[in-house]
Amino acid sequence: MDSTVMLPPKPDDRWTIARQLGIDTAVVRFWGVDDWWEFDTLLRTRNRFEDHGFSLDVVEDRPPMEKTVLGEAGRDEEIETVKTLLRNMGKLGIDTYCWVWTENPLGVLRTSGSIPLRGDSRTTSYEHTDQQRADDYPVNVTEEELWDNLQYFLDEVVPVAEEADVNMALHPDDPPISPIRGVPRIVTSVENYERILDMYDSPNHGLTFCQGNFSAMEADIPAAIQQFGEKIHFVHFRDVEGGADSFVETWHDEGPTDMKAAIEAYQDVGFDGPIRPDHVPKMCGETDRDETTPEYTDMGRLFAIGYIEGMLE
Numbered sequence: 494m495d496s497t498v499m500l501p502p503k504p505d506d507r508w509t510i511a512r513q514l515g516i517d518t519a520v521v522r523f524w525g526v527d528d529w530w531e532f533d534t535l536l537r538t539r540n541r542f543e544d545h546g547f548s549l550d551v552v553e554d555r556p557p558m559e560k561t562v563l564g565e566a567g568r569d570e571e572i573e574t575v576k577t578l579l580r581n582m583g584k585l586g587i588d589t590y591c592w593v594w595t596e597n598p599l600g601v602l603r604t605s606g607s608i609p610l611r612g613d614s615r616t617t618s619y620e621h622t623d624q625q626r627a628d629d630y631p632v633n634v635t636e637e638e639l640w641d642n643l644q645y646f647l648d649e650v651v652p653v654a655e656e657a658d659v660n661m662a663l664h665p666d667d668p669p670i671s672p673i674r675g676v677p678r679i680v681t682s683v684e685n686y687e688r689i690l691d692m693y694d695s696p697n698h699g700l701t702f703c704q705g706n707f708s709a710m711e712a713d714i715p716a717a718i719q720q721f722g723e724k725i726h727f728v729h730f731r732d733v734e735g736g737a738d739s740f741v742e743t744w745h746d747e748g749p750t751d752m753k754a755a756i757e758a759y760q761d762v763g764f765d766g767p768i769r770p771d772h773v774p775k776m777c778g779e780t781d782r783d784e785t786t787p788e789y790t791d792m793g794r795l796f797a798i799g800y801i802e803g804m805l806e
Contacts, residue, residue, distance in 0.1 A: 494756075494759060494760075494764060494765060494766065494767075494768050494805060495517075495518045495550075495765075495766070495767050495768065496516060496518075496767075496768055496769065496798060496801045496802055496805065497516060497518040497519060497520055497550065497551070497767040497768065497769045498511050498516055498519070498520065498769055498770070498794065498798065499520040499522055499553060499769060500519050500520065500521060500522075500542075500547075501521070501522070501524050502521055502522075502523050502524070502526055502529070502538045502541070503541065504541070504545060506791075507791065508545055508547075510791060510795070511547075512545065512546055512547075514795070514798055514799075515802075516547075516798070517546055517547055517548060518547060518548045518549075518550045518767055519542050519547040519548070519549050519550065519551075520550065520551040520553050520591075520767065520769055521538060521542070521549060521551070521552055521553065521554070522553050522554045523538075523554050529554065530556050530574060530575075530578035530581065531577070531581070532581045532584065532585075535552075535578075535581050535582065535585055535587070536585060539585050539586075539587060549585075549587055550587065550588050550589060550766075550767050551587070551588070551589040551590075551662075551727060551767055552578070552582060552587060552589070552590050552591065553591040555592055555593060555596060556571065556574040556575055556578060557571055557574070557597070558571055558575070558596070559571075559597035559598060561575075561642065561646055562594060562595055562597055562634075562639070562642060563632060563633075563634050563638075563642070564634065564638055564641070564642040564645075568642075568645075572646060572649050572650060575650055576649070576650060576653045578590070579650070579653050579654050579657045579659050579661075580653060580656075582657060582659045583657025583658050583659050584657075587659070588659065588660055588766075589659070589660045589662050589726050589727050589766065589767070590654070590659055590660065590661050590662065591662045591664055591701045591727055592661060592662070592663060592664065593663070593664045593666070593680075594639075594643060594663065594666070594679065594680050595639070595666055595676065595677075595678045595679070595680065598630050598632060598676065599666075599673060599676055599678070601667045602619060602624060602667070602668060602673065603617040603618065603619050604618060604619050604620045604623045604624055605617060605618045605620075606788075608741050608742075610743070610744060610747070610774050611744065611747070612777075613777075614744075614774040614775060614776050614777075614793070615774060615775045616741060616742040616743070616772075616774040616775070617741075617742050617772065617788055618739075618740065618741040618742065619668050619738075619739065619740055620738075620739055621668070621670060621673075621737075621738035621739060622738075624673060624674065625673070625674065627674055628674070629674045629675030629676075630674050630675055630676050632675070632676055634676070634677065635677060636671065636672075636677035636679060639677055639678075639679050640679060643679070643689065643692065644692055644693075647692055647693040647698065648693065651693045651695050651697060651698050654695075654697040654698070655695055655697050658697075659697065660697055660699060660726040660727075660766075661697055661698055661699065661726075662699055662700055662701040662726035662727040663680060663686075663689065663698075663699070663700050663701060664680075664700075664701040664703055664706075664729075665680050665681070665686075665700075665701075665703050665706035665707065665710070666678040666679070666680045666681050666706070667703070667705075667706050668706070668709055668737050668738075668740070669681040669682065669706050669709050669710050669737045670737040670738055681710065681737070682710055683707070683710060683712050683717055683720070686700060686721070690721075690724055696723070698724075699721075699723075699724035699725060699726040700721060700724055700725060700726065700727075701727040701728070701729060702717075702718065702721065702725045702727070702728050702729070703728075703729035703731070703771065704728070704729060704730055704731055704732060704750060704755060705729065705731040705732055705733045705742065705771060705772065706729075708732055708733050708740075708748070708749065708750055709733050709735070709736060709737045709740050710737060711736050711737075714750045714751070714754070714755050714758075715751065715754040715755055715757070715758040718755060718758035718759055718761075718762060718764075719758055719761065719762060721762075722762040722763075723762065723763065723764075725759070725762070725764050725766070726766055727766055727767055727768075728759065728764070728766070728767070728768040728769070729769060729770075729771035730745070730752075730755075730768050730769065730770055730771065730797070730801055731745065731748075731771040731772050731773075731797075732745060732747075732748025732749065732750045732752070733748060734748055734749060742772050742774070742788070744774060744796070745770070745773075745796070745797050745800045745801075746800060752800075752804060753804060756804045756805065768801060770794055770797030770798055770800075770801060771788075772788040772789070773788065773789075773790065773793030773794045773796070773797050774793045775788075775790045775793065776790065776792040776793055777792075779791065779792055
């Protein structure tokens with residue numbers, strides 16, 4: 494296993510901090526970049542990382558896929574963009590594509606960003622009853638249609654991933670609950686993951702094991718790691734307190750999951766891919782960037798990386 498972090502496509506302090514921590518693999522998200530899936534953009538990005546001492550191992554971003562998810566006209570053009578991304582990743586030796594099925598129109602949802610933890614650090618939470626008070630999203634799709642649309646997508650895309658030798662790592666819905674404001678979700682349970690993986694049997698079709706979401710699913714984390722085994726291509730190492738309808742993000746050493754047992758389970762199944770801290774609490778004085786709400790600030794991430802490195806050692 495290699496500890497890694499999510500970084501922007503161009504150098505800033507986060508790149509410097511990562512190298513100072515001894516990290517030499519990177520996960521990229523293309524904030525503010527258009528048509529980033531094209532070969533020239535990916536080539537420049539990969540080379541930029543390499544010039545700064547990083548191996549670019551994961552793309553954790555998604556081209557537009559709302560028509561694909563909803564089964565609307567125009568989905569074939571969206572799917573072609575995903576195929577272009579996978580082919581270009583394969584040409585450049587970028588191993589893993591972390592994707593989400595129902596990110597559009599929902600995305601990651603939280604209802605508070607200021608829940609106090611130890612020492613007045615701040616974290617996010619989700620309360621389903623609060624979220625459901627808002628108006629429904631203006632979409633018209635059933636859960637069964639989501640399954641059908643996913644089958645269509647996998648049939649088109651997984652063969653390209655196989656040819657390109659790129660691992661597709663499906664991230665859970667966050668929060669893993671359905672429906673939310675009238676929108677059904679299907680990547681919400683261990684059982685649904687098994688069904689999804691069975692829809693197209695391929696070593697390239699696997700998952701991002703986001704521990705926080707699996708904890709919200711109330712899964713036994715070490716047992717679920719053992720269950721999915723070689724299908725795990727990427728790990729988000731985090732934890733939450735509570736279930737899918739009501740949870741709070743935690744510090745890595747204060748959540749309900751036995752993190753040591755999780756690391757041992759990854760080792761038992763032979764996982765040797767990238768593992769990164771995901772959401773972290775916001776600490777005192779973190780106002781240096783726009784992302785000043787909890788989840789993606791730097792100081793909590795420093796703690797998380799040290800925690801992961803200690804566990805691995």
